[in-house]
Amino acid sequence: MVLEDEDIQDILKLLDASGFDSMQLDAGRFRLVLRRSAEGEDGWTQESFFTTAAPETEAASAETERTAGREVEPSTEPGVVDVRASLASTFYRSPKPGAEPFVEVGSRVSEETTVCILEAMKLMNTLRAGVSGEVTEICVGNGEFVEQDAILMRVRTEAT
Amino acid sequence: MIRRILVANRGEIAARVIRSCRRLGIETVLAASEADRTSLPARLADEVRIIGPAPSAQSYLDVDRIVGAARDGRVDAVHPGYGFLSENPRLAAACDAAGLVFIGPTPDQLAALGDKLEARRHAVAAGLPVVPGGSVDTLADARRIAREIGTPLLIKAVGGGGGRGMRLVRDERTLEDAVHMAMSEAEAAFGDARVYLERYVEHGRHVEVQVLGDGRDVIHLGTRDCSIQRRYQKLVEEAPAPALSESMRDGLHRGAVALGRHLGYRGLGTVECLVDVDRERFYFLEMNARIQVEHPVTEAITGLDLVAEQIAVAEGRPLALTQEEVAFQGHAVECRINAEDPGHDFRPSPGTVRAARWPAGSGIRVDTHVHSGTLIPPHYDSLIGKIIALGKDRDQAVQRMHSALMRLRLDGIATNAALHAAVTADPGFGRGGMDTGYFPAFLARWRETEEANHGAD
Numbered sequence: 146m147v148l149e150d151e152d153i154q155d156i157l158k159l160l161d162a163s164g165f166d167s168m169q170l171d172a173g174r175f176r177l178v179l180r181r182s183a184e185g186e187d188g189w190t191q192e193s194f195f196t197t198a199a200p201e202t203e204a205a206s207a208e209t210e211r212t213a214g215r216e217v218e219p220s221t222e223p224g225v226v227d228v229r230a231s232l233a234s235t236f237y238r239s240p241k242p243g244a245e246p247f248v249e250v251g252s253r254v255s256e257e258t259t260v261c262i263l264e265a266m267k268l269m270n271t272l273r274a275g276v277s278g279e280v281t282e283i284c285v286g287n288g289e290f291v292e293q294d295a296i297l298m299r300v301r302t303e304a305t
Numbered sequence: 306m307i308r309r310i311l312v313a314n315r316g317e318i319a320a321r322v323i324r325s326c327r328r329l330g331i332e333t334v335l336a337a338s339e340a341d342r343t344s345l346p347a348r349l350a351d352e353v354r355i356i357g358p359a360p361s362a363q364s365y366l367d368v369d370r371i372v373g374a375a376r377d378g379r380v381d382a383v384h385p386g387y388g389f390l391s392e393n394p395r396l397a398a399a400c401d402a403a404g405l406v407f408i409g410p411t412p413d414q415l416a417a418l419g420d421k422l423e424a425r426r427h428a429v430a431a432g433l434p435v436v437p438g439g440s441v442d443t444l445a446d447a448r449r450i451a452r453e454i455g456t457p458l459l460i461k462a463v464g465g466g467g468g469r470g471m472r473l474v475r476d477e478r479t480l481e482d483a484v485h486m487a488m489s490e491a492e493a494a495f496g497d498a499r500v501y502l503e504r505y506v507e508h509g510r511h512v513e514v515q516v517l518g519d520g521r522d523v524i525h526l527g528t529r530d531c532s533i534q535r536r537y538q539k540l541v542e543e544a545p546a547p548a549l550s551e552s553m554r555d556g557l558h559r560g561a562v563a564l565g566r567h568l569g570y571r572g573l574g575t576v577e578c579l580v581d582v583d584r585e586r587f588y589f590l591e592m593n594a595r596i597q598v599e600h601p602v603t604e605a606i607t608g609l610d611l612v613a614e615q616i617a618v619a620e621g622r623p624l625a626l627t628q629e630e631v632a633f634q635g636h637a638v639e640c641r642i643n644a645e646d647p648g649h650d651f652r653p654s655p656g657t658v659r660a661a662r663w664p665a666g667s668g669i670r671v672d673t674h675v676h677s678g679t680l681i682p683p684h685y686d687s688l689i690g691k692i693i694a695l696g697k698d699r700d701q702a703v704q705r706m707h708s709a710l711m712r713l714r715l716d717g718i719a720t721n722a723a724l725h726a727a728v729t730a731d732p733g734f735g736r737g738g739m740d741t742g743y744f745p746a747f748l749a750r751w752r753e754t755e756e757a758n759h760g761a762d
Binding site: 195241 | 343360645660670671676683708709713714
């Protein structure tokens with residue numbers, strides 16, 4: 146929302162009277178698109194974009210910090226399965242600071258075994274192994290950020 | 306005279322505070338984490354000061370960094386928004402010590418209201434009814450209180466809030482275990498093991514009263530109903546609270562003002578009450594000493610700018626309005642749009658919003674920091690915007706809201722918008738005056754329909 150709601154309502158009053166169905170405003174810093182709803186609903190939508198970089202860009206540190214686990218190559222070894230993050234989150238190995246980790250390299254896990262906590266948006270989500278076998282590698286450090294689908298650990302599945 | 310304010314918050318509320326400041330001709334400095342340096346509030350503020358890395362504990366929750374940013378940004382005052390440090394007496398005291406105006410109540414008032422037992426004592430002293438219950442030091446206390454108030458009952462952490470640290474006990478035989486667990490959870494979560502027991506009101510409505518005080522006088526700005534909650538998190542709010550008897554509404558207003566006067570309250574505050582539908586009574590729950598997420602519904606029906614009022618009383622000015630001058634017109638509803646997936650147990654859904662088409666038009670207000678291209682970081686809560694619909698009456702407000710939700714399009718992340726659209730089309734919601742049991746039952750029905758529609762997906 147770049148303009149005030151009042152400003153947009155004033156513009157929409159003019160548009161309503163004009164019979165136009167959309168308006169694109171290109172200002173120095175942003176673009177605002179107002180559209181008459183196409184879904185048969187009476188009313189308008191507003192969409193804004195920034196067309197210039199934010200002041201003080203180069204947020205490099207914030208970006209690189211978020212990429213843990215991304216460079217981990219998928220397992221090519223037969224019988225070794227990658228356990229991946231279900232969502233972009235912070236990876237925690239134990240239920241609370243100072244407590245024993247859920248699993249270590251060498252731990253036996255079953256499909257239902259909780260292997261870590263993934264914290265996103267102030268919610269703690271437990272992640273289950275999803276396979277049974279033995280943990281052979283933990284690829285991410287405690288407290289690191291991981292992207293969705295990042296490889297967190299590897300499990301050698303049991304021969305069946 | 307406040308000329309320059311540090312906005313010590315993020316997201317939609319930071320953007321909203323900056324807008325009011327602009328209108329008032331006040332300059333703004335935004336205290337932002339690394340993750341928020343390109344956010345909408347960062348673009349709107351006159352100056353941005355990076356206060357630390359993304360995790361809140363090292364940025365938005367760090368009193369020293371906030372006060373440091375205020376000093377370096379040469380501001381006169383600090384607006385804490387909601388959440389984070391907004392009700393933390395240490396920030397208020399640190400501002401006082403640094404010669405800065407804290408836009409909120411005094412440190413003593415924050416300390417009193419942050420401790421649930423002390424807040425309850427103040428409410429009793431001000432003549433407000435409280436839910437039958439009491440504090441628990443030993444198991445013997447717990448058994449005695451449980452016998453007095455009966456089951457079902459709630460165990461609450463004294464240091465808790467926002468629904469955290471609560472536990473429901475339906476069977477007295479499970480009381481002992483539940484008290485033990487509640488105490489250790491409270492210790493772990495809040496560093497304070499104290500708990501108290503309260504009668505659990507089966508058919509309750511969550512009704513709150515907005516108050517505004519200047520340290521001498523206090524007025525109310527009407528009621529809000531926030532009974533639509535999931536796990537104690539509000540999802541839909543409206544003002545005024547519908548379907549209340551005049552005597553109930555009047556009692557709520559008078560009670561809230563009495564508590565504010567008793568405290569000599571300065572600032573914007575919300576007196577939260579539980580309305581027992583079966584007994585036609587209300588009880589004080591807690592008082593929130595900050596601006597609330599749902600404040601726009603009150604603004605919609607009063608025509609006031611609550612941030613501007615907050616700044617005025619923080620400057621030490623007397624209230625600009627008398628109670629008689631507060632006029633209520635129409636009905637307003639707010640839906641909180643969260644980046645979470647109701648189809649997958651409300652799993653958080655951070656990520657980049659590729660396209661954000663928000664509704665616009667008559668009676669519609671949108672408070673958001675999210676536009677096309679915004680990255681929703683995983684570090685903070687999932688609120689990405691609020692839609693507020695004002696109508697001449699509740700029916701019109703609900704209809705406008707539903708239509709607005711149907712126009713909303715957010716691509717790239719999952720949101721709860723479809724759930725809101727379903728709620729606002731539900732005849733049960735349409736009738737108004739639902740208790741807190743309505744939404745869980747609605748959600749169960751909604752899930753069944755969704756599953757039927759999507760098959761095994």
